[in-house]
Amino acid sequence: MDFFVQQIAAGLTSGAIYACVALGLVMIYVSTDHINFAQGEMAMFATYLAWAMIDAGLPYWIAFGLTVAVAFAGGLFIQRVVLKPLENAPVLALVVCFIALLSIFNALAGMIWSYTIKQFPSPFPARDVFGNGLVSVQQLGVVAVTLVMLGLLTVFFRYTTLGLAMRAAAQNATSARLMGVRVSWMLALGWGLAAAIGAIAGMLVAPIVFLDPNMMTGILVYGFAGALVGGIGNPLGAVAGGFIVGVLENLVGSYVIGNELKLTFALIVVVGVLLLKPAGIFGRVIVKRV
Amino acid sequence: MQINRRTALLGAAAIGVAGTRHARAAKNYGPGVTDTEIKIGQTMPYSGNASAYGVAGRTQAAFFRMINDQGGINGRKINFISLDDGYSPPKTVELTRQLVERDQVLLMFYSLGTQTNTAIHKYMNQKKVPQLFVATGASKWGNPKAYPWTMGWSPDYHTEGAIHARAILEAVPDAKIGILRQNDDMGNDYLDGIKEGLGADGWKRVVADATYEVTDPTVDSQILQLRNAGVNAFLNVSTPKFAAQAIKKAAEIGWKPKHHLMSVSASVGAVLRPAGFENAQGIVTAQYAKDVSDPAWANAPDYKEWKAFMDKWNPTINPFEGSSVTGYASAVTLVHVLTQCGDDLTRENVMKQAASMHQLAIPMLLPGIKLNTSPTDYYPIQSVQLARFETDHWVLFGELQSRDVA
Numbered sequence: 001m002d003f004f005v006q007q008i009a010a011g012l013t014s015g016a017i018y019a020c021v022a023l024g025l026v027m028i029y030v031s032t033d034h035i036n037f038a039q040g041e042m043a044m045f046a047t048y049l050a051w052a053m054i055d056a057g058l059p060y061w062i063a064f065g066l067t068v069a070v071a072f073a074g075g076l077f078i079q080r081v082v083l084k085p086l087e088n089a090p091v092l093a094l095v096v097c098f099i100a101l102l103s104i105f106n107a108l109a110g111m112i113w114s115y116t117i118k119q120f121p122s123p124f125p126a127r128d129v130f131g132n133g134l135v136s137v138q139q140l141g142v143v144a145v146t147l148v149m150l151g152l153l154t155v156f157f158r159y160t161t162l163g164l165a166m167r168a169a170a171q172n173a174t175s176a177r178l179m180g181v182r183v184s185w186m187l188a189l190g191w192g193l194a195a196a197i198g199a200i201a202g203m204l205v206a207p208i209v210f211l212d213p214n215m216m217t218g219i220l221v222y223g224f225a226g227a228l229v230g231g232i233g234n235p236l237g238a239v240a241g242g243f244i245v246g247v248l249e250n251l252v253g254s255y256v257i258g259n260e261l262k263l264t265f266a267l268i269v270v271v272g273v274l275l276l277k278p279a280g281i282f283g284r285v286i287v288k289r290v
Numbered sequence: 291m292q293i294n295r296r297t298a299l300l301g302a303a304a305i306g307v308a309g310t311r312h313a314r315a316a317k318n319y320g321p322g323v324t325d326t327e328i329k330i331g332q333t334m335p336y337s338g339n340a341s342a343y344g345v346a347g348r349t350q351a352a353f354f355r356m357i358n359d360q361g362g363i364n365g366r367k368i369n370f371i372s373l374d375d376g377y378s379p380p381k382t383v384e385l386t387r388q389l390v391e392r393d394q395v396l397l398m399f400y401s402l403g404t405q406t407n408t409a410i411h412k413y414m415n416q417k418k419v420p421q422l423f424v425a426t427g428a429s430k431w432g433n434p435k436a437y438p439w440t441m442g443w444s445p446d447y448h449t450e451g452a453i454h455a456r457a458i459l460e461a462v463p464d465a466k467i468g469i470l471r472q473n474d475d476m477g478n479d480y481l482d483g484i485k486e487g488l489g490a491d492g493w494k495r496v497v498a499d500a501t502y503e504v505t506d507p508t509v510d511s512q513i514l515q516l517r518n519a520g521v522n523a524f525l526n527v528s529t530p531k532f533a534a535q536a537i538k539k540a541a542e543i544g545w546k547p548k549h550h551l552m553s554v555s556a557s558v559g560a561v562l563r564p565a566g567f568e569n570a571q572g573i574v575t576a577q578y579a580k581d582v583s584d585p586a587w588a589n590a591p592d593y594k595e596w597k598a599f600m601d602k603w604n605p606t607i608n609p610f611e612g613s614s615v616t617g618y619a620s621a622v623t624l625v626h627v628l629t630q631c632g633d634d635l636t637r638e639n640v641m642k643q644a645a646s647m648h649q650l651a652i653p654m655l656l657p658g659i660k661l662n663t664s665p666t667d668y669y670p671i672q673s674v675q676l677a678r679f680e681t682d683h684w685v686l687f688g689e690l691q692s693r694d695v696a
Binding site: 002003006007010011013014017103106107110114115116117118119136205208209210212213214217218219221222250253254258259260262263 | 337338341342344473500501502503504505506507508510511512514515518530531534535542557559560561563564565566608611
């Protein structure tokens, strides 16, 4: 029983990580209608920036704030400079562009900071909550921050004019433009926000998995799984999906199929969900008028 | 001296063109060799997942620059072509073919990776091109009967696994052994060694064998499984990032088994420092090369020579990244083989010389470790010594240990 609870706790922690990454993916999807394959590497790069600042002597929270700001500006910049010219290009061109960004960020980080793993400080103490090794403050912190981000995003998209404008720009650019929404800037804003969320996710993940240029590669796959399971157009669904994938993966790995097939299991879940409920468990079916 | 048809033809062509070649009949050259140059190829992960190991290739390039600056090998400069395969086997195949067929290298040296080398294993042996001192610890490279053109260098995983297993049985009489290993060729190879070292009775003491995939974000779940199985002797066969995670997680949950760590992940700078020295106390590993963070070596002549080389020729590399030592020592081994070849620089003679190392001492390996090879023994280094982590460095203990492969 103890073991069961422990595996659930460990699953929730990895689930929170997947959820964080999934949130960034959803953010870009909701605001630009694309899936950004470079999301993980952008987050990793931002985390390195934070590491460099902390290494240079800045206090953690100042480095944290600065990194989020820089990441936001960086996301905006990438959209303006790299993606703006491709606004009317076919989807495939964008996919190629995302993959290019992925390898550029990965190689840049390796070039600047080398490929050996680095320790990243955690804002949460490495203490146990109950004193039995079950849940550490660090794990609880990751879950809490993820939920807070989810809350803020939901409020932003549902109750603010800007959030509404961004959703409109993504789903029907022409109509949005006719309504006076500056579509192009809405897309850029979406990128900025996604990059900022990614930076936060990176800084939460790094103390657990260690910082290296390939930190996000494995996580991104699970992040995708989480986002697709919950519904890629729905922040709440993505977070729930992340947790579901994290816990299921651990339980199934420990009790049913063994550790070898964990990733396969995650992918089977994705295929299953897409077959039975293409919009995800929590997703709403969106009908587009053509 | 043996002249095959190819060199004879080449020689004939050269005479036809230059007319003077026959005057130097004592020299016998394979592809990639001239009076002034020896061409050597390599594939190395300078990008991608395993790029941390790229340090080895950079160090070797720097080392050969130094050798060239000092006049080369028997008057010939080394032309070292090291290409980035990103640790991806199809890329390795493409680049190796390019190096062998277009660039006409004499041999391939220290190409890195088990899967990548496996992908070119047959090709190299069909083409009869030396695949020398491959940078992987798999045990399959020492098979001269089936693959006479392929040779390993470092102690193989099988040997290491067997030695760790024996050490655990000795140190922990009531051992309940747990294994964490990467689910690939390396992990399986190591497991075979562990089985051999434990014997049939010892194998019954293994209570948990947990695997992970390189794509897994963490090994937290596996560590919990091991502790839950009541493991008190932990054999950690994981690569650097996962090893650091395992060490940290074990400390976090207050699990303190006897901890044996495979040598791939025994780097102080790249694994134990990030994992936290306080969490790594008492971990045991097996070493064959000198750990440069150990102050005990500070006055050793080979350490000083290595340090001087790193400072002058390889200043951009952090000397505490482990692969710079193995890269250096393997390059010294290659220079030895090529020097032994003299003016008979054919592929056949390269393999012949590589397979006749006798009690060869190489700088930066542990004192007492000698390289031995023969036409039936393609495992150059087969001895390791156990070391325990204390405060901030490894402390060697016990005798040199070997596992003989006939």
